[in-house]
């Protein structure tokens with residue numbers, strides 16, 4: 001059997017002044033609950049430990065730096081603000097995927113920053129997967145409209161430079177025929193067997209078919225995705241006939257979120273775990289909820305019910321990926337790469 005009990009750890013709002021220690025305490029509560037439910041993998045959102053700071057223009061580099069985490073001795077699990085979380089994961093024997101703002105090269109001026117997610121394997125007791133967000137939304141300069149909510153990811157982060165690299169995770173399923181130390185997704189003949197093949201994406205990436213297909217082509221069975229998505233901002237009102245009210249703006253944002261993750265999971269025959277940071281940050285900036293786990297047929301099997309800290313759990317049977325991977329989306333039989341040149345030429 002290739003079943004894994006997976007949890008999404010949705011986080012409610014985090015304010016600009018909230019100390020990391022408060023956020024960690026909230027994360028620990030969710031990890032305690034996960035342990036009591038026999039969860040093997042817990043997934044936290046994008047930039048999980050702070051407010052979604054790219055909505056603010058922060059001009060003082062020292063202030064900006066306070067939102068970033070730095071590896072210690074080349075190891076993100078030792079990063080000052082994250083170490084307690086990974087110590088807990090080790091103690092509980094639970095794998096953790098989490099998003100954070102990464103200061104990658106503190107020797108450079110300005111520092112090299114990425115919007116990053118990592119995967120900690122309790123079995124290997126190390127990071128076995130790292131992803132840096134490729135699709136950075138928003139602008140470099142703040143919007144001219146004064147009441148707009150900025151999205152300054154292009155200003156604060158470099159585009160991810162690690163590609164979309166799937167990886168195998170050791171120890172998650174019993175009796176895995178194909179063992180691995182977590183580095184490489186294997187060739188087509190071992191897909192659907194052995195250690196699970198996992199991919200990570202971050203927020204805006206989920207809207208891009210290319211990101212999903214890159215993982216699909218590596219046989220990904222489980223895609224982990226955290227997000228911070230604006231649920232309301234004045235500039236979003238009335239941009240089409242269907243969002244004439246505040247409620248409709250939020251509804252539309254949730255619709256596009258679910259559409260993206262359901263389509264991505266279906267067309268690549270993989271599970272996806274989609275985890276929000278949501279609710280009203282700083283009492284002023286709403287982020288959509290909609291955290292959910294999607295099965296390889298594109299159906300939502302479990303969904304968070306609140307806009308606050310909440311654990312949602314599902315036993316994901318990786319063997320359910322076989323139908324799509326073996327038939328409608330058997331890429332090796334049906335893809336027509338000779339017709340796809342335009343995808344990379346433009």
Ligand code: CDT
Nearest residue numbers: 137202203204227228229230
């Ligand atoms: N964090 C992040 O990537 N947010 C973007 C907002 C873009 S506006 C639709 C997202 O794609 O959800």
